Amino acid sequence: MNHPSSSSPSSTTLTESNPQNQTLTLIPGLPYDLSALILAFLPYPYHQKLKSICKSWKHFFSSRFLHSIRHKHIPNSRLSHLLCIFPQDPSVSSPYIFDPKNLAWCNLPLMPCNPHVYGLCNFASVAHNSHLYVLGGSLFDTRSFPLDRPSPSRSSYRYDFVDQKWVCLPPMLSPRGSFACVAIPNTDRIVVAGGGSRHTMFGAAGSRMSSVEMYDIGRNEWVALDGLPRFRAGCVGFMAGNGEGHDEFWVMGGYGESRTILGVFPVDEYYRDAAVMRFDSDGVGKWHAVGDMWEEGERRQLGRIAVVEDVNGGYPEIFMLDKNDIFRYNMTSNRWFNETTLPKRVLDESAVGFVALNGELHVMASHNGAGSVENRRLRRHKRSTSLYLQIYHPGKRTWRTLITTPPFQQPLDFKTTVMCTIRF
Template sequence: MNHPSPSSSSSPTPIQSQTLTLIPGLPYDLSALILAFIPYSYHGRLKSISKSWKHFFSSRFIHSIRHKHVPISKIPQLLCIFPQDPSVSSPYLFDPQNRAWCNLPLMPCNPHVYGLCNFATVSVNSHLYVIGGSLFDTRSFPLDRPSPSSSVFRYDFATGSWDSLPQMLSQRGSFACVTDNERILVAGGGSRHAMFGAAGSRLNSVEMYDIGRNEWVGLDGLPRFRAGCVGFMVGNEFWVMGGYGESRTILGVFPVDEYYRDAAVMRVGDGGGGKWKAVGDMWEEGERRQLGRIAVVEGVDGGGPEIFMLDKNDIFRYDMSSNCWWKETSLPKRALDESTVGFMALNGELHVMASHNGAGSVENRRLRRHKKLTSLYLQIYHPGKKIWRTLITKPPFQQPLDFKTTVMCTIRL
């Protein structure tokens, strides 16, 4: 079969000009279409097949082919995991459908700062953003106290490279962050670090990053200081929920956070954000100490998103009309320590993740022969079908994930 001529309607791209052979015996267009549907988690290994495959899997062309034939909403989500500071420990992608892992390059390293945590990550198309966080700065005093960061980095999956973007207007860690694919909104936060309790500052400032204009714009501040909060979009409304404000001390010595039971909502339009409106307490005094881990399941067929909370070993669904959390289900296998459990929404399902310590199965006995190996145990719940399933996977890193500090987000590639 002959290759299409350069003058045909499917004229070669710069990638084609280097070589018109991807799969021997097949035209370039058909070969490219076949390769474009191979999951991203295998691309790294496939680049070593040939020089033409390396160029193809390293180009933007593969993303344009895939998105041309499959709507972005139909492309399966991958899980981005940041076990530690991404400038010293590689981030990873996990493909749950194929149980495949791949690592990403390290983020650019600043020799003056270290120990980045409490940063936020969001994805927009084929880009991954790492925003803010708390860290230690050798240029600040005292050295053992964390400093907030305003840095923003973006990873381009098409080129496999990191870029430094304009910094936020305010330095912040432990903040609410969300994107609508045109803008990134951040709210609240402070300088709290994972190694310290109630230490650090609190903010109420809010700002928006315009992706097209590549600039940050300040918005109306939150009604009160709020750090450790979560954010999500419901239509054109930016919700900021939970978190903590001022701290109190026990016996005048031990600092304790005062956690919020309410939320705040801002309507976001084309020209920016509006005013905040308060949403009252979502539970009664004594019902729970603080907001649990939150996961947002995307709406189906134009429907609104569904908000879920993992509270100890139970999952609750948020009802906006009543401003209450209603119990949805309980974990089939209870977590020994709920603080070390991860909670994410992925492809319409809720994933509860923990380091696997089960016993009895052939796979577990095989894993125990290699003491350095660890595994990840996932309990997966489908809210629509109301059924559970489990998945066990072997991550490529040695140490178990600490979900108290691990940062995660999803991406479609």
């Protein structure tokens, strides 16, 4: 079918950029370029279902042309901010994408499976452009001894949302799980720091490490950087910038050495400080320490962290969920200040998810899980796997709630669930 010509600049650009599709029909009665622009604005979680409408839609929603349209016509601030959820080992349980604005879900393909390893947990997931990375973790290896002890992993995988497939990347220089990980904005670099062989089944067992390395996406290689000032595992990492090209990699919390109670039971020694490394046009700087962020007895360890990005490229806002309270971090005073309290208390604060999406803080709990919300009406849905979200807007200081039903049957265990966000 031949389409009527159009004199609009956007129409000409779209058609010329994808000439092989000039004879396809996406929406009857509309030019291809206009139809493509309309379909490109549909939320990502619906794309898989939309492919079954017809062959032309299947071709369009599987093409790079779709992503080029979104990249050109949708500013970064308006891109869909989606949540990637890994309920379990991604090689045996599908990861999922959640769109909080449209309450839409979709699943991703399984990650490539290694027949010798199983039970992957404590890995890191991070997004960069239209790619999703899964790095390291703790797992069991049938080739190692003893079989009942976890081993750290060096594996690196990348999922391409355009090609819709997983690719195995060069392994990290050092195997690690429970580590800090972040993608450096406006660069093709990912940094990992600290970690060890920690596994959810074994309290304070496992090793600790201080090594730091960086993945150069363009060169497809890992490069060693200066190590942390001391061993640090179970830590969290984030980037902070000042809008002038000076970015800082922060590594907070975590644990180092462990002590024993009665000489038998191992207990982690949690850190109250942070370490910072600067990245700028001159290269990578040295680590410098940031002192204790709270007094002795104020809290045992760092809570769950969520980072609200500054759309202007400045320093982000750092929030911590500590039991039923949310605290805001002040970099100047190096202290946490109470921001707000959850409207609905949770029974088990360790079984609650905490993440920043679209400038808002999302506190997530399963209706019937250990972190269920104290609400009698919700208790009637005992068999439900729905998620109850309490959402806080730091700028407006307002709360709202929503309920969504994930496509999987088992409730999420946020003690082991791995999450990250991606703008798509």
